[in-house]
Amino acid sequence: MGEHSYSLTASWTGNRGTGTSGYRDYDRSVKLVVAGKPDILASADAIFRGDPGRWNPEDMLVAALAQCHMLSYLHACVERGVVVTSYVDDAVGVMDQEGKGGHFREVILHPRVHITDAAKVDDAVAAHDDAHSRCFIASSVNFPVRHEPKVRVAGVSATT
16 A cells, blocks of 8 residues: 655753753653644653653553554444444553663553444454554554453443
C-alpha cells in the first residue's frame, strides 16, 4: 500500500527566562502541532517535574496503542459480521525506570465491547487477535501489547 509519512512540530514552551540553566529552572511544557488539527499541550510526566494537567509522552504512547487496536478491531468486526455498539478500553502501560533511562515493560488493553448478536461472541473475541496483528503501532514497539477483552451482549453476562 506504500509509504505513509506523519509530520508534526514539537515546540518547547517552557523557557522561564534562563533556559536550561539548571534542572529546576525550566518548565517541561511542549506544544504539539499538526497542520489542520487542534494543538496538544503536553509536558513531562509529573514524576519528571512535568505538568500533571497535560498529556505526556507515556500517556500518548498508551493512547496510540489503545486507539490503533480499537480502530483495527472495529474493522475486523465488520469483516466478521459482528455488530459492535459500544467499545471502551481502560488501557494500562507499565514502564520501568532504570537510572536515567527506562522502558515500557508492557501495555495491557482492557476493551469492554458490546455486540448485538450472542451467536457472534466467539467472532467478537477472535477479532481482537485480528486487530492486534493489524495494528501498526503495536507492530512497531519492542514490548508486549496484550489484550484482555470482555464481550457483552444485551441480557448476557460478560465473556472472555
